[in-house]
Amino acid sequence: MAVNPPKLSAPLPVxxxxxGTASCGVKxxxxxxxxxxxxxxxxxxxxxxxxxxxxNRLRAACVDLGEQAVHEHxxxxxxxxxxxxxxxxxxxxxxxxxxxxxIATAADALGVQPGQMLSASTGVIGTPFPIxxxxxxxxxxxxxxxxxxxxxxxxxxxxxxxxxxxxxVGDVTITGIAKGSGMIHPNMAxxxxxxxxxxxxxxxxxxxxxxxxxxxxFNAISVDGDTSTNDTxxxxxxxxxxxxxAMQDTSEFETALTGxxxxxxxxxxxxxxxxxxxxxxxxxxxxxxxDAYQVGxxxxxxxxxxxxxxxxxxxxxxxxxxxxxxxxxxxADRISLACDDVMMMENGQLHPEYRDEAGMAVxxxxxxxxxxxxxxxxxxxTVWTGDLTHEYITINAEYRT
Amino acid sequence: MAVNPPKLSAPLPVxxxxxGTASCGVKxxxxxxxxxxxxxxxxxxxxxxxxxxxxNRLRAACVDLGEQAVHEHxxxxxxxxxxxxxxxxxxxxxxxxxxxxxIATAADALGVQPGQMLSASTGVIGTPFPIxxxxxxxxxxxxxxxxxxxxxxxxxxxxxxxxxxxxxVGDVTITGIAKGSGMIHPNMAxxxxxxxxxxxxxxxxxxxxxxxxxxxxFNAISVDGDTSTNDTxxxxxxxxxxxxxAMQDTSEFETALTGxxxxxxxxxxxxxxxxxxxxxxxxxxxxxxxDAYQVGxxxxxxxxxxxxxxxxxxxxxxxxxxxxxxxxxxxADRISLACDDVMMMENGQLHPEYRDEAGMAVxxxxxxxxxxxxxxxxxxxTVWTGDLTHEYITINAEYRT
Numbered sequence: 001m002a003v004n005p006p007k008l009s010a011p012l013p014v015x016x017x018x019x020g021t022a023s024c025g026v027k028x029x030x031x032x033x034x035x036x037x038x039x040x041x042x043x044x045x046x047x048x049x050x051x052x053x054x055x056n057r058l059r060a061a062c063v064d065l066g067e068q069a070v071h072e073h074x075x076x077x078x079x080x081x082x083x084x085x086x087x088x089x090x091x092x093x094x095x096x097x098x099x100x101x102x103i104a105t106a107a108d109a110l111g112v113q114p115g116q117m118l119s120a121s122t123g124v125i126g127t128p129f130p131i132x133x134x135x136x137x138x139x140x141x142x143x144x145x146x147x148x149x150x151x152x153x154x155x156x157x158x159x160x161x162x163x164x165x166x167x168x169v170g171d172v173t174i175t176g177i178a179k180g181s182g183m184i185h186p187n188m189a190x191x192x193x194x195x196x197x198x199x200x201x202x203x204x205x206x207x208x209x210x211x212x213x214x215x216x217x218f219n220a221i222s223v224d225g226d227t228s229t230n231d232t233x234x235x236x237x238x239x240x241x242x243x244x245x246a247m248q249d250t251s252e253f254e255t256a257l258t259g260x261x262x263x264x265x266x267x268x269x270x271x272x273x274x275x276x277x278x279x280x281x282x283x284x285x286x287x288x289x290x291d292a293y294q295v296g297x298x299x300x301x302x303x304x305x306x307x308x309x310x311x312x313x314x315x316x317x318x319x320x321x322x323x324x325x326x327x328x329x330x331x332a333d334r335i336s337l338a339c340d341d342v343m344m345m346e347n348g349q350l351h352p353e354y355r356d357e358a359g360m361a362v363x364x365x366x367x368x369x370x371x372x373x374x375x376x377x378x379x380x381x382t383v384w385t386g387d388l389t390h391e392y393i394t395i396n397a398e399y400r401t
Numbered sequence: 402m403a404v405n406p407p408k409l410s411a412p413l414p415v416x417x418x419x420x421g422t423a424s425c426g427v428k429x430x431x432x433x434x435x436x437x438x439x440x441x442x443x444x445x446x447x448x449x450x451x452x453x454x455x456x457n458r459l460r461a462a463c464v465d466l467g468e469q470a471v472h473e474h475x476x477x478x479x480x481x482x483x484x485x486x487x488x489x490x491x492x493x494x495x496x497x498x499x500x501x502x503x504i505a506t507a508a509d510a511l512g513v514q515p516g517q518m519l520s521a522s523t524g525v526i527g528t529p530f531p532i533x534x535x536x537x538x539x540x541x542x543x544x545x546x547x548x549x550x551x552x553x554x555x556x557x558x559x560x561x562x563x564x565x566x567x568x569x570v571g572d573v574t575i576t577g578i579a580k581g582s583g584m585i586h587p588n589m590a591x592x593x594x595x596x597x598x599x600x601x602x603x604x605x606x607x608x609x610x611x612x613x614x615x616x617x618x619f620n621a622i623s624v625d626g627d628t629s630t631n632d633t634x635x636x637x638x639x640x641x642x643x644x645x646x647a648m649q650d651t652s653e654f655e656t657a658l659t660g661x662x663x664x665x666x667x668x669x670x671x672x673x674x675x676x677x678x679x680x681x682x683x684x685x686x687x688x689x690x691x692d693a694y695q696v697g698x699x700x701x702x703x704x705x706x707x708x709x710x711x712x713x714x715x716x717x718x719x720x721x722x723x724x725x726x727x728x729x730x731x732x733a734d735r736i737s738l739a740c741d742d743v744m745m746m747e748n749g750q751l752h753p754e755y756r757d758e759a760g761m762a763v764x765x766x767x768x769x770x771x772x773x774x775x776x777x778x779x780x781x782x783t784v785w786t787g788d789l790t791h792e793y794i795t796i797n798a799e800y801r802t
Contacts (some may be wrong), residue, residue, distance in 0.1 A: 058725030058733050090718040094735070127717025198667070229722050287551040303625045303704070303789075304797055311798025317491045317527025321630050324459030332459050333493070349493035350529070378777035388704075393791050396705055397712025 001279040002271040003366055003386065005161045011148040011175045012166035015198040016238025018042045018144035024137025026085030026130060027123065036154035038132040038137035041194055042079040042110050047236040049077040049118070050206035052214045054231035060089035061096035063232055064174075065103065066118045070234075074203040078116040080194055080234055081106035081141075083123075083134055083156050084179070088228040090126040098129040105135045111141035116314050120232050120267075122179060122192055123157055132337035150179040155192055158395060163267040167256040172199040174256055178264040181223065190217035192232040193218060193264060201252055209254045210235045217261035219271050220293065220383045222300040224270035224392065233261075266384055273395045275386030277309045277368045284380045285336075285373040291328045292381035295374065298326035314359030316344045323372060326335030334375030340368050347375070403672045404679040404767055404787065406562045407664075412549040412576045413567040416599040417639025418470065419443045419545035425538025426530060427486030428524065437555035438540035440574040442595055443511050443545050445482040448637040450519070451480040451607035455632035462497035464633055466504065467519045471635075475604040479517040481595055481635055481774050482507035482542075484524075484535055485580070490630040491527040499530040505608040506536045510543035516652055521633050523580060523593055524558055556593055559796060564668040568657040573600040573642035575657055579634075579665040582624065582674050585706035594619060594634040596667060599642030610655045611636045618662030621784045623701040624673035625793065634662075670785045675793030678710045679768045685781045686737075686774040691784035692729045696775065699727035700786075707789035715760030717745045723762045724773060735776030739767050748776070 020040040025032030049069045054061050060146065070075065081102060088098055099119055105204035107114040119127075152162035160183040166175045176195035201209075214233055235257075270278055281299055286292035299305055302322035308315040316337060323335070339362045343351040362368050421441035426433030452471045454464050470478065482503060489499055500520055508515040522530075553563035567576045577596035602610075615634055636658075646694040648654065671679055682700055687693035700706055703723035709716040717738060724736070734749035738761045744752040763769050 013647060056722065056725040057727070057729065057731065058721055087718075090721050090746075092746070112701045124716070125722050126716075126745075126751075127718070150533060191616065226703050226705045226719075226723065226726070229725060302627050303793075307794055307797035309793060315525070315527075317488075317525065318627075320459055320491050321457065321526055321654075322627065324457040324630060325627070326458070328458065330458065335459075344527075345491075345493075350527075388794065390791050390794050392704075393708055393789065396708035397714065 002160050003275055005270055006267065008164060011164040012168070012173045013148070014173045014175050014196045014238065015045050015240040017196045018044070019146045019148055020141035020144040021146040021150045022132045022141040026083050026134060029133065032133070035149065037084045037300040038134065038141050039082045039151045039154040040079060040106060040138070040141045040144065041151065041196065043077065043236060043238055043372060045238055045240065046076040046078065046202060047238050047259055048203045048206055049074050050203060050210040050235045052210060052233045053110055053227060056229045056255065058090065058229055059120060060206040060230045061231060062088055062099040062121050065096070065099055066120065066232060069118055071145055073115045076116055077113040077118060077236055079106070079110060080118045080120065082155055082192065083136060084155050085123040086121060086129055087125045087230045088121040091128060098131045101131050102134055102138065105138045105141070109139050112245045118234055120192055122155065122230050125229060125265040148175055148177060152200045154180040156222050157181065158273055159271050161271055163264055163271070165260045165263040169199070169253050169256045172197060172253070175259055176260050176264055178268060180268040181271050192231070194239070195235045195260070197231070197235070200236045200239040200242050200245070201237045201250065201253070205250060206233055206235055209250070209257055212285065213254065213258040213261040216258055217265040220381070221265045221269050222297060222383065222385045223269065225274065239326050257315035269384045269386050272386040274389040274392030276366070276389055277387040278295050278387050280369040280382045281385060282369060282371045282380065283374065284371060285375045285377060285379070286379040287377040289379045289381055292379050293383065294328050295323050295326040295372065296381055296383035298322055300383050301344055303388055306385070309363065311390045312360065314339070314356060314363045316359060320345070320372060330374045330376050336373040336375070339363070339370045403561050404676055406718070407668065409565060410563040411416070413569070413574045414433065414549070415574045415576050417445050420447065420547045420549055420552050420595045421542035421545040423542035423549040427484050430534065432714040433534070437551065438485045439535065439542050440483045440552045440555040441480060441507060441542045441545065442597065444478065444639055446462045446639055446641065447477040447479065448639050449602060449604040449607055450475050450731045451604060451611040451636045453502045453634045454612060455630060456652060457630045459491065459630055461488055461522060461631045463489055463500040463520045463522050464631060464670060466497070466500055467521065467633060470516060470519055474516045477517055478519060478637055479513040480507065480511060480518045481521065482539060483521040483556055483593065485522040485556050487522060487524040487528055487530055487602070488631045489530040489745070497533045501540065502532050503535055504577060505764045506539045507543070510540050510648060519635055520630065521593055523556065530541040534716070535655050549576055549578060549651040550630045556580040558582065559674055560672050562672055562799070564665055564672070566661045566664040568661050570654050570657045572599070573598060575661055577661050577665055579669060581669040582672050593632070596634070596636045596661070599639045601640040601646070601648055602638045602651065606639055606651060607636055607641055610651070610658055614655065614659040614662040615660055618666040621671050622666045623698060623784065623786045624670065624676065667785055670787050671693050673787040674796045675790040676787030677767070678788040680710055680786050680788070681770040682784045682786060683770060683772045683781065684775065685772060686776045686778060687780040687782070688778040690780045690782055693780050694725050694784065695729050697782055697784035698771065699723055700771070701784050704789055710764065710788035713761065713765040713791045715727055715752050715757060715764045716741070719758060719774065721746070721773060731775045737774040737776065738765070739772045
């Protein structure tokens with residue numbers, strides 16, 4: 001029941017990268033051959049790499065290893081190996097062993113050093129990792145006979161559609177894929193996102209650009225307020241794009257990167273577990289951008305706001321009540337609230353022309369915007385969220401069955 | 402679908418207090434006479450009063466006025482007037498006018514000063530307050546021909562049963578009532594709770610006792626992670642209990658007060674909107690009590706944990722993943738997890754004897770406990786929560802219809 005999933009054109013290949021996928025039955029041996037669940041993104045040359053990682057205190061071993069690899073070999077990364085179906089998390093010391101075996105097998109199959117490979121896992125937490133099946137899948141995928149869209153399919157868990165986006169910036173290309181549907185919450189690093197470019201940029205240039213882009217995209221969405229143990233975004237740059245020339249203007253690249261991340265992040269919300277409404281929450285008039293995000297996120301995770309969306313019920317009092325729980329200082333008599341073009345409150349007062357029918361008409365739309373002005377300053381932020389529906393309960397009460 | 406609602410004996414009358422209720426059709430005029438929605442707790446003598454109030458930034462005017470009254474006239478409070486059906490919140494400047502009219506009408510009807518009356522409102526936010534109907538109900542209720550259990554009924558909104566509790570401490574009595582079912586989240590002051598005693602205690606004694614009791618009871622529960630604009634607990638003491646003698650040992654009183662608050666708080670969880678499971682979350686081995694509460698609350702609000710409860714699915718990986726989101730420092734290799742008598746993890750490792758069938762048997766129970774030991778210290782805390790079900794969605798998607 002994804003909300004207006006975009007019709008995607010084929011993703012652009014990126015010079016220097018090859019893609020492999022395989023079906024190894026990660027979740028259960030009998031699923032082998034039924035759906036792909038293993039992905040390799042192989043680089044032909046040493047890449048500069050940047051990453052953002054989950055803020056969950058109990059993060060998976062593969063996240064720790066990946067952060068370490070970016071830190072130690074961030075100018076010589078040769079690829080990413082990823083599986084869906086099992087997060088390889090919450091199982092103790094064997095986690096790190098399994099993650100290292102996965103990396104070593106991929107490095108061996110691609111003829112690179114283990115320190116040059118990044119890995120990612122997504123799926124159920126707390127279940128032993130089927131390393132033998134995964135190793136067999138890695139050897140198969142290493143032939144790299146697939147395309148980016150195949151990789152976007154193979155990293156899915158409860159996602160109902162595969163998510164990718166591409167941009168051209170002058171002569172260079174950026175292509176990214178992402179997965180995520182539940183356990184999605186701002187203030188994270190993010191779910192899984194892998195982005196590749198042939199731009200000639202160094203790690204020192206890539207890392208701050210990625211951080212800023214993630215803040216405005218993957219960190220600005222929420223499906224259910226839960227942050228995963230495995231969230232990771234990687235950005236690899238092969239540097240093959242300009243034939244050895246340096247990039248003059250990186251700001252155009254950063255704008256394209258940010259736009260691509262927002263596009264992927266919005267797809268995650270549209271495909272959020274059980275989501276039937278796509279809602280843009282715009283916070284304006286905040287004292288700081290951080291305040292604006294904090295208020296936006298607090299509204300985006302409120303179960304009462306999200307069930308009002310689900311019920312197409314313009315119970316907008318819940319929106320201002322949720323804003324009041326953000327822990328941010330503002331005054332009731334300065335706030336203004338509108339949903340699409342319908343004003344509910346102005347300077348803290350009920351808008352004299354507001355009629356419930358007009359609000360109900362907005363809330364009945366599959367996509368609409370909420371604009372809350374705090375009247376405290378000039379800062380603004382936008383977050384995206386969905387509703388909380390019966391289908392979310394069904395999906396998550398029965399996830400393992 | 403409340404979970405094992407307790408069979409309550411009649412609440413004990415408290416010397417110095419009389420109760421009045423009325424049906425005034427707060428929510429809609431045609432509901433007048435169908436259910437009670439107005440409550441007066443009238444004191445025959447000046448009472449010492451303590452209060453705890455919502456931490457929501459946009460709190461209702463009645464909460465501000467009540468806090469001010471406790472501050473300015475806390476040794477001479479003569480009663481509480483409360484309505485359900487409309488929160489008198491989120492409507493701008495008229496809120497304070499309406500709250501003052503409500504207080505003035507009650508004070509007039511009881512022959513006391515407006516500054517001696519406290520008020521509370523609960524119900525829908527952002528809807529104009531039907532003050533005329535409420536004033537007419539107040540005049541009717543002021544006859545004080547009701548009992549405590551009638552008041553417990555009249556303050557309900559979506560509550561499916563009325564909540565009260567009584568304690569005897571030597572020769573003094575404590576009786577409390579509470580309401581709450583949705584928009585219930587720890588780190589608040591609380592929903593509505595009114596407690597009366599004839600103990601000869603001053604405001605200076607009552608306020609810290611109430612704060613400590615609320616911390617361990619109403620602030621230690623969660624239904625849906627949303628904090629209301631109107632949450633309030635009042636504690637009034639008439640001082641008539643010991644015939645003018647002073648109370649020698651207040652610790653016994655505080656123990657009884659805390660137990661009474663926990664009993665009422667647990668009733669709120671049992672009656673939580675859509676709740677079908679009553680789950681006790683015990684955090685042990687924390688570095689501080691605050692850390693323990695923080696981890697417990699984060700687990701208690703996780704939609705993924707709560708849907709696993711709803712589905713009777715022992716997907717305990719979600720519990721440790723949620724704990725990792727609490728923002729508290731701890732190490733994965735020190736944690737231990739048990740559900741009732743079944744150990745899932747010990748010192749960060751999968752427990753060798755754990756079998757999924759044993760976990761599933763626990764999660765199928767209508768009541769069970771989770772014990773998470775962080776291995777970081779000696780502090781502990783207990784919070785109570787329910788599951789997140791289809792019925793919660795139904796109730797809240799259709800709340801105003």
